[in-house]
Amino acid sequence: MPARRRPDRTRAKNEAILDAASDVISSRGLSAPLDEIARRAGVSKQTIYNHYGSKVEPDAGADRARSQTITAPLDVPGAAANPEAALAAFAEVLLRPSASNGASRWCGC
Numbered sequence: 001m002p003a004r005r006r007p008d009r010t011r012a013k014n015e016a017i018l019d020a021a022s023d024v025i026s027s028r029g030l031s032a033p034l035d036e037i038a039r040r041a042g043v044s045k046q047t048i049y050n051h052y053g054s055k056v057e058p059d060a061g062a063d064r065a066r067s068q069t070i071t072a073p074l075d076v077p078g079a080a081a082n083p084e085a086a087l088a089a090f091a092e093v094l095l096r097p098s099a100s101n102g103a104s105r106w107c108g109c
Contacts, residue, residue, distance in 0.1 A: 013041070013043055013047065013051070016041040016042055016043065017037070017041045017043060017048055017052070018065060019040075020037045020038075020039075020040035020041035021037050022063075022066070023040065024036050024037045024040060025037075069093065070090070070093050070094065072093070073086055073089030073090045073092075073093060074090055076089075
């Protein structure tokens with residue numbers, strides 16, 4: 001019987017890969033070695049290839065996730081009816097330090 005993947009474990013690996021790719025590629029550029037991304041994520045290079053196919057895809061995924069987090073206050077029901085509150089929440093997200101990087105890196109940068 002084939003092994004079944006556990007959704008929580010797969011999700012955790014994806015998040016680790018996305019966080020590591022974002023950190024490594026933002027500091028070293030697209031020429032950053034996949035070994036470094038895998039090491040920081042705590043996974044093998046093959047796991048990254050299995051999930052994404054290349055080191056560019058996790059970075060694109062991290063960018064999409066970051067964009068969704070930043071724009072979430074604008075997508076809530078009632079945002080159009082109360083633009084001041086929506087924009088204040090949006091600004092708060094932009095100014096909040098990134099959770100994965102502490103105060104050293106800001107979400108909006």
